[in-house]
Amino acid sequence: MNIDSIQNGVVLDHIQAGKSMDIYRYLHLDQLDCSVAIIKNVKSAKMGKKDIIKIDSPMEVDLDVLGYIDPNITVNIIRDGVRVDKKHVELPKRLVNVIHCKNPRCITVSEPQLDAIFLLSDPATRTYRCAYCETAKDKKL
Amino acid sequence: MPRNLIDITDLSVEEIDQLIATAEDIIANPAKYQDACAHKQLATLFFEPSTRTRLSFESAMLALGGSTLGFSEANSSSTAKGETVGDTIHTVSCYADIIAMRHPKEGAPFAAAQYSEVPIINAGDGGHNHPTQTLTDLLTIHREKGRLNNFTIGFCGDLKFGRTVHSLVNALSRYANINYVLISPLELKLPRYVKEEALKKKGIPYSQTTDLESVIPELDILYMTRVQKERFFNEEDYLRLKDSYILTPEKLEHAKADLSILHPLPRVNEITVAVDRDPRAAYWRQVKNGKFIRMALILKLLGIQV
Numbered sequence: 188m189n190i191d192s193i194q195n196g197v198v199l200d201h202i203q204a205g206k207s208m209d210i211y212r213y214l215h216l217d218q219l220d221c222s223v224a225i226i227k228n229v230k231s232a233k234m235g236k237k238d239i240i241k242i243d244s245p246m247e248v249d250l251d252v253l254g255y256i257d258p259n260i261t262v263n264i265i266r267d268g269v270r271v272d273k274k275h276v277e278l279p280k281r282l283v284n285v286i287h288c289k290n291p292r293c294i295t296v297s298e299p300q301l302d303a304i305f306l307l308s309d310p311a312t313r314t315y316r317c318a319y320c321e322t323a324k325d326k327k328l
Numbered sequence: 329m330p331r332n333l334i335d336i337t338d339l340s341v342e343e344i345d346q347l348i349a350t351a352e353d354i355i356a357n358p359a360k361y362q363d364a365c366a367h368k369q370l371a372t373l374f375f376e377p378s379t380r381t382r383l384s385f386e387s388a389m390l391a392l393g394g395s396t397l398g399f400s401e402a403n404s405s406s407t408a409k410g411e412t413v414g415d416t417i418h419t420v421s422c423y424a425d426i427i428a429m430r431h432p433k434e435g436a437p438f439a440a441a442q443y444s445e446v447p448i449i450n451a452g453d454g455g456h457n458h459p460t461q462t463l464t465d466l467l468t469i470h471r472e473k474g475r476l477n478n479f480t481i482g483f484c485g486d487l488k489f490g491r492t493v494h495s496l497v498n499a500l501s502r503y504a505n506i507n508y509v510l511i512s513p514l515e516l517k518l519p520r521y522v523k524e525e526a527l528k529k530k531g532i533p534y535s536q537t538t539d540l541e542s543v544i545p546e547l548d549i550l551y552m553t554r555v556q557k558e559r560f561f562n563e564e565d566y567l568r569l570k571d572s573y574i575l576t577p578e579k580l581e582h583a584k585a586d587l588s589i590l591h592p593l594p595r596v597n598e599i600t601v602a603v604d605r606d607p608r609a610a611y612w613r614q615v616k617n618g619k620f621i622r623m624a625l626i627l628k629l630l631g632i633q634v
Contacts, residue, residue: 292454294433298412301439308525316521319435320456323521 196221197248198263198270199240204228206257207238213252213285219244251279255286255315280307282315286324293320330447331629334437336459336499343628344466344499350624351467351617358391364627364634365394371424372398373416374451375407375431380593380615381451381460385428388622397424414443421445426630428460447629455489455556461592462495463625464618469549471617472588472610477503484511484540484573485553485598487518492592493553494522501526508534509543513572515565516555540573544583550575552591552598575599580606590614 202210207225210216216223221244231237245264253260254276264272282305288295295301295317304318315324332338339347354361370389374382377400386396398420407416413431417440420427427444429437430451437450452458470476481500483493487510497518500506508527510518517536527534537543544550555570574597575589591599591611603609627634 290434292432292434292456294413294431294436294439294453297433298414298439300412301414317435319438320454321434321521 192268193222193241193243193265194268196244196265197242197246198265199242199248199253200237200261200263201231201234201259202238202240203257203259204234204236204238207240209256210240210253210260213256214249216240216242219246249285250274250276251282252285254279255282278307278310278313281305281318286315288317288320288322288324290317290320290322293317293322295319330444331631332437332441332444332448332450333459333625333629334441334448334450335457336462336495338459341502344463347463347621347624347628348467348470350627351620352471354620354623361392361623361627361634363393364632365389365392365630368392368394368425368630369423370394370396370398370626371420371427372396372400372451373420373427373429374398374400375402375429375436376452377401378430378452380618381430381458382428384615384618385449385451385460385622388619388626391619392623392626394425394626413439417443417448426626449625449629452491455491457495458491458592459495460622460625461492461618462499463621464614465492465496465551465590465592466499467617467621468590468610468614469588471613473548476500478505479548480507480509480546481549481551482509482511482540482543482547483518483551483553484575486516486555486569487512487553488516489556490553490592493518493551496551497522498526501530501532506532508532509547510534510536511538511540511543511573512536513538513569515569516572540575541579541582544579547587548584549588549590550583552589552595554591554594554596554598571597573598575603577602577606580608583608 224241226239228236229239248262258276258278260276262274263270284303286305287303295303305315306318308314308316372382372385389396413436421444426447428449428451431453434454434456436453437448441448450459487493552575587608588610589608
């Protein structure tokens with residue numbers, strides 16, 4: 188299968204196979220007018236299988252969102268058909284308005300205008316807790 | 329940014345020790361502090377009913393020579409009209425020098441602190457935290473035992489929704505050589521996140537049981553709690569669990585002679601009135617300590633040195 192190279196835009200590489208639609212949703216890529224290619228189950232020497240997303244337009248990518256979903260993702264910035272930058276994402280220490288608390292007793296549930304803030308409490312298990320009520324976020328997206 | 333007390337871990341061990349030392353000095357020399365907060369105002373914003381906490385805050389501020397304003401239920405504030413916590417706090421921080429707030433929603437004081445220009449004290453947020461009760465408990469343990477380390481403490485009752493338990497376990501986990509015995513019905517066990525963050529991660533030993541009588545002989549401190557009706561979504565569950573533990577003089581026969589019995593109060597029936605006559609009952613002394621430690625805290629957050 189052939190997908191054209193992009194001239195100016197972003198390539199998200201090394202996405203864990205099957206996670207590309209989560210990223211599509213969290214980055215709100217459905218709201219873009221440009222071409223977006225989601226390539227699933229690409230053969231990878233390092234990962235076995237991986238997903239790739241190509242976005243045919245320059246855009247600011249929320250690295251915190253990517254880091255939360257999968258810290259192994261790489262972000263390639265393409266200008267005039269050439270990769271000009273490659274960013275590695277990290278597990279973010281703080282997430283703002285990426286995920287929301289499900290605890291019915293939490294103030295952010297009754298007052299949804301508050302920023303939904305989550306803090307990394309355990310990097311080993313990638314556990315995030317609501318900064319308000321400390322309820323852990325289930326990592327399943 | 330003003331200094332707040334939202335969670336007990338906002339204070340270092342050194343700061344807690346310093347607060348305890350100040351409270352001890354206030355107890356010994358009350359006259360020295362009687363005008364320390366002259367012309368300062370404390371707002372007590374209680375979106376949920378309370379007797380002890382609100383009155384002890386107000387009593388503390390009055391004993392420091394300051395004054396108080398506020399409300400004691402959400403219905404008598406603009407919350408009833410749909411005002412957000414942020415807007416209420418923004419407004420009140422224009423009038424008061426320091427705010428103590430209680431709210432039924434977990435994390436409400438954390439939200440409030442984002443909008444306030446004056447220090448915020450969490451006076452209880454739902455089933456989550458109650459750091460000034462913890463300071464009260466720590467002062468009481470310090471006064472009863474003369475130390476904050478080297479003892480076995482049993483927490484008994486509703487450990488799931490008992491915010492005072494969560495805060496106290498967190499606070500004590502920073503002191504050395506404390507054994508924790510967690511006594512509760514299976515449905516009201518200490519939440520996993522409290523055990524993980526405060527105990528497991530630090531390698532602190534604890535045991536869990538449903539049987540108070542079997543463990544009472546080994547305890548130096550027994551921290552009783554009420555099964556809190558207001559935290560249950562289902563009344564049937566509350567009725568089934570409310571009488572799980574009732575402390576009586578008979579059950580205390582096998583306890584240590586120097587046991588200290590604490591309770592954050594209010595109690596319903598989990599400690600019979602007959603136990604009040606036992607010198608090991610420390611909960612009325614605990615109430616008194618609450619005022620003195622809050623005086624020390626108000627001074628600290630307002631940056632007033634005496």
